[in-house]
Amino acid sequence: MHEVMELLEEETKDFGAVIEFFEPPAIPGFGSSGGFSLRLLDKTNEVDYHEFEKINNEFMxxxxxxxxxxxxxxFFAANYPQYELKIDNKIAMQKGVSIGKAMENLNILIGSTYEQGFTRFGRFFKVYTQAAPEYRRYPSDLENLFVKNDxxxxxxxxxxxxxxKRQGPNELTRYNMYNSAAIRGLPAEGYTTGxxxxxxxxxxxxxxPKGFDIAWEGLSYDEARRGNEALYIFLxxxxxxxxxxxxxxxxxxIPFAVLLSLPVGIFGSFLMLKWMGLANDIYAQIGLIMLVGLLGKNAVLIVEFAIQRNQQGAPILQAAIEGAKVRFRPILMTSFAFIAGLIPLVVSTGPGAIGNRTIGSSALGGMxxxxxxxxxxxxxLYYVFAKLADGRKLIRDEELSPLSEDFVESASRESLLKRLQKVTILKRKNSRKKE
Structure with a gap:
């Protein structure tokens, strides 16, 4: 889309007119174009259109x-050539002319009015009344038209x-009953709509100035109201x-050993987006949320093994070293396999390429x-937080081993004892038979 817009801008730069191109809205039905859309509002209702245009231009x-x-x-401009019809009411009344009928007659002469229709040759024809083209060609022709008095x-x-002859706005638009000027635009490269x-x-x-404000419309209206919800979702x-x-x-x-390993990956995600010239949009945020699970999985592999070795009697330092050694190859194997799978997204082209590149780059850089x-x-990190947690209990006489594991161990111990008893009984019976 950006390439097409750049090509069209290059082709139309010498047309002698201001031609703007906009992307379609991200969500069909929310506005008429992508990017952002807003209105400049005159809440004073005291400023004329020329002064409003000056304030709008300064804002732009x-x-x-x-x-x-x-x-x-x-889209607002107050310098369009216009003609104002100034009527002297006193003179019109002296001549017996009704202003309402005069304007209605002028509307018919300059424009048209539908009178009736008739059917001929098997077809229906409509009849419109208006002045002939030669009598309404120029603005000065209005002075040569007539109206009946009483x-x-x-x-x-x-x-x-x-x-x-004067200048005025090309159109008058209202927003919440206030005079308004529509403004459109796009975020620059590397920036989001937020x-x-x-x-x-x-x-x-x-x-x-005082008495002027802005109001959002289209998709920008919902985005401005909701604010930065991505931050709250991430938290x-x-x-x-x-x-x-x-x-x-x-x-x-202990969980802080896993959580504090995530900022490195998040930094890598933003670094990759910056290097690729991509924006921190919804696609990048989806990639960040995905990174929490993927990088957290790597940290859990090391921390879980180290905790088990520590519970088996190994010192905390030795448990951390063994966890890093044992889990080193599985982490690299799964992580680099995932990174290789993201490469097609990072180098994708065609429709939807920006979204694919963004989510792929966000996940690849962070991973x-x-x-x-x-x-x-x-x-x-495990060594630091395991040292802090060593010997600390929230509950007096708290059992360090999980209840589920104790249950499994006790059940297996009981089953083992029963098997030993059966084996002992069988041995005794066999020995008696031999005797």
């Missing part, structure tokens, strides 16, 4: 200075009406992972950096 100039924004365009006399419009919305809000606070994911690990390890300290540094950092 301030927006163009922000590096987060590009492709800015406004006595049935023909009165020229020029006797009570003047034509004044960054663009924050930049516009900052400029509006600095530049707009919920991290808290959920922490609670699961705390239940698994029966410790509130690569998180794996390379994770196998070095995770054992050290």
């Amino acid at each position: 100039d301030a927006l163009r200075k922000r590096k987060e924004l590009t492709g800015l365009f406004t 006595k049935g006399e023909m009165v020229p419009y020029s006797s009570f009406m003047k034509i004044i 960054d663009a919305i924050a930049a516009i809000q900052a400029v509006a606070r600095e530049v707009l 919920v994911v991290v808290v959920f992972v922490y609670l699961v690990l705390a239940a698994q390890y029966e410790s509130f300290i 690569l950096l998180g794996t390379v540094f994770g196998v070095l950092i995770i054992p050290g």
Whole structure:
């Protein structure tokens, strides 16, 4: 899409007109174009259209200075050539002309009105009434038109009406009953629509005079209202992972050895996005959430083995070293197999390529950096937090071994004793038979 827009902009740059191109909306039905869309509102209802245009242009100039924004365009302009019909009511009344009938007659002469229809030759024909083209070709022709007064006399419009040439808005748009100017644009390369919305809000606070405000529309309306929900979703994911690990390890300290290994991978994800020139959008955020599980899995492999060795009597340092050695090859094998599977997404082309590149680059960069540094950092993190948790109990006389494992061990011990008893009995019977 960006390549097509750049090609069209290059082809139309010498047309002598301002031609803007916009992407289709990300969600069909939410607005008429991609990027962001907003309205500049005049809440004073006291400013004329020319002053409103000046304020709108100043606002647009301030927006163009922000590096987060590009492709800015406004549909409001108050410099379109227009003709104002100025009617002298007193003279019209003296001549017996009704202003309402005069405007209705002028509308028919310049435009048209449907009178009736008839059927001929097996077809239906509509009849419209209007002045002949030669009598409504130029604005000055209006002064040569006539209207009937209340006595049935023909009165020229020029006797009570003047034509004044002026400039005005091409269209009048309202938003929540306020005069408004529509503004469209796109986030610059490397920035998201969230960054663009924050930049516009900052400029509006600095530049707009009292009584003027902005309002969002289309997809930007929902995005501005919801704010940065991705951050809260990511925090919920991290808290959920922490609670699961705390239940698994029966410790509130050991899970930090897994969680604190994640920032390295997250940094790698953002570094890869920056290097590829991609935005931190919903695709990148999906990749980050996926990284929490994938990198957390690598950390769990090392920490779980180290905890088991520590419970079997090995010192914490030795358990951490053994966990790193034993789990080194499985972690590299699974991680690099996943990274190889992401390469087609990173180099994808065609429709939807930006989304594929974003989610692929986010996951690949985070997985690569998180794996390379994770196998070095995770054992050290386990050693630190295992030392902090060593000898500490939340409950007096707390059992360190999990209840499920104790149950399994006791059940297996009982079954082993029963088997030994059976073997002993069989041996005694065999010995008696021999005797």
